[in-house]
Amino acid sequence: MRGYTHDKDRYLKRMRRIEGQVRGIxxxxxxxxxxxxxLTQVSAVTKALQAVSLGLLDEHLQHCVAxxxxxxxEDAEAKxxxxxxxxxxxxxx
Amino acid sequence: MRGYTHDKDRYLKRMRRIEGQVRGIxxxxxxxxxxxxxLTQVSAVTKALQAVSLGLLDEHLQHCVAxxxxxxxEDAEAKxxxxxxxxxxxxxx
Amino acid sequence: MRGYTHDKDRYLKRMRRIEGQVRGIxxxxxxxxxxxxxLTQVSAVTKALQAVSLGLLDEHLQHCVAxxxxxxxEDAEAKxxxxxxxxxxxxxx
Amino acid sequence: MRGYTHDKDRYLKRMRRIEGQVRGIxxxxxxxxxxxxxLTQVSAVTKALQAVSLGLLDEHLQHCVAxxxxxxxEDAEAKxxxxxxxxxxxxxx
Structure with missing residues (x-):
């Protein structure tokens, strides 16, 4: 189980959309x-990836790090x- | 013809690799x-996209804007x- | 006391240097x-500020959030x- | 004369404000x-510097590069x- 596992379907859906955008470029x-x-499309994909990263990071802080x-x-400090x-x-x- | 057209194959190759990385994520x-x-993989894809953008922008300045x-x-100023x-x-x- | 308090002098030194760089620009x-x-100098100041932010954030995670x-x-989740x-x-x- | 010279006072005013923000931090x-x-204040200064950079770059493209x-x-290509x-x-x- 990972911090994002409970929300996996939503992340997979976003990644499929990003994959489609990349093919579109x-x-x-x-x-x-x-x-x-x-260039406008590439900026859009970068923003979408950024949102995925921030989501994953929030989940990681809330679950794994917490x-x-x-x-x-010691494991806490390393995390x-x-x-x-x-x-x-x-x-x- | 676009600024990047002479280098199209290289850009297409890079986009295919990015597409593969997105599927990998x-x-x-x-x-x-x-x-x-x-997260590490998402940062790698963002960097790859950034390099594509900077390349396209350079080509655009060197050809279309130039x-x-x-x-x-008037077209010059708009460009x-x-x-x-x-x-x-x-x-x- | 804040997460960064133990390292305050170092942060103040970095901010004074950044202030000098801004005056230089x-x-x-x-x-x-x-x-x-x-532009090159502005990018240097942006990088220096980024390093200050990442340092403060790390201290915040290690102390306040931890x-x-x-x-x-409830306070934990809000933090x-x-x-x-x-x-x-x-x-x- | 530089691309930004005609707008120097405005840039100097912005840099003075940024200097004040840095002292405030x-x-x-x-x-x-x-x-x-x-951290919120540092992000605000970074955004202000980014806006100065984009302004200077636009002036540079419109005047020096143009x-x-x-x-x-050959000078054109180098620019x-x-x-x-x-x-x-x-x-x-």
């Missing part, structure tokens, strides 16, 4: 569509450090 | 993989404004 | 320095939700 | 204010490449 490039229009912290001990590093990657991507 | 979620590992500016006239707006969306996504 | 604009050079979660109860919203603002800024 | 840290409130492209020749690199730094900061 390839089709635009295949058909020589205007650069700016392609449980580790409630139990206390917080790991979450901070994931947040840094997300901020810098 | 869905599979990770399907198989309840650890949240942080899923040609409009070389020709001069620069349009490019600036695309850059703003990219920075804010 | 104003001076560059005052002296009509080349746009790209000004303590709330260790105590359990995690608040942290997630701060992360979203950071990712989107 | 240092004061919040000095006074042990709540981490999330400090003039180089209207004149044609576009330089602008693309600045955009990449901005997107990745």
């Amino acid at each position: 390839a089709r635009m490039i295949e058909e020589d569509e205007y650069c700016i229009d392609v 449980e580790a912290l409630a139990d206390g001990g 917080v450090k790991e979450a901070s590093e994931a947040i840094a990657r997300l901020v810098r991507s | 869905a599979r990770m979620i399907e198989e309840d993989e650890y949240c942080i590992d899923v 040609e409009a500016l070389a020709d001069g006239g 620069v404004k349009e490019a600036s707006e695309a850059i703003a969306r990219l920075v804010r996504s | 104003a001076r560059m604009i005052e002296e009509d320095e080349y746009c790209i050079d000004v 303590e709330a979660l260790a105590d359990g109860g 995690v939700k608040e942290a997630s919203e701060a992360i979203a603002r950071l990712v989107r800024s | 240092a004061r919040m840290i000095e006074e042990d204010e709540y981490c999330i409130d400090v 003039e180089a492209l209207a004149d044609g020749g 576009v490449k330089e602008a693309s690199e600045a955009i990449a730094r901005l997107v990745r900061s």
Whole structure:
């Protein structure tokens, strides 16, 4: 079980939509569509992925990190450090 | 013809790889993989999309905007404004 | 006491350096320095601020959120939700 | 003369405001204010800097790059490449 498991169907649905958007961008490039229009679609996919990341991160904090912290001990500190590093990657991507 | 047309195959190859990565993320979620590992993959896809955007934008400046500016006239100014707006969306996504 | 209090001097030192960099950018604009050079300095300040944010967030998770979660109860959930919203603002800024 | 020179006063005013915000963040840290409130202010400064960057970039494209492209020749290509690199730094900061 993961923090997001209870909401898995919704995440899978979002990922399928993102996959379709990515295929759509390839089709635009295949058909020589205007650069700016392609860029607009890429920005839309980036935003959708960002929303998925923030959702997964929230679930992770609320469940995995929260449980580790409630139990206390060394694992808790490692879990917080790991979450901070994931947040840094997300901020810098 | 678009600024990126001469490089279309390379962009299509990159988009196919991104599509595969997106499907891979869905599979990770399907198989309840650890949240942080899923997040790491999402950051990788976001970076790959960012590189595609920067490439398309560079091509657009070098060809579409450059040609409009070389020709001069009102279209040139509109093209620069349009490019600036695309850059703003990219920075804010 | 805050999560960052034990490290306050270091944060204050970083903020003073950022303040100096911001004044430096104003001076560059005052002296009509080349746009790209000004932009490079602005990107440097943005990166420095990002590092401050990630540091503060890590301290907040390790102390404020961790303590709330260790105590359990409604406050814990509110603290995690608040942290997630701060992360979203950071990712989107 | 730079692309932004005609608008220098407005940029200087914005930089002075940003400088004040940065000092304000240092004061919040000095006074042990709540981490999330400090983070909110840092995000506000990052957004203000982003807006300055996008403004400077737009001016640079409209004037410096446009003039180089209207004149044609090798300098034009170098100017576009330089602008693309600045955009990449901005997107990745």
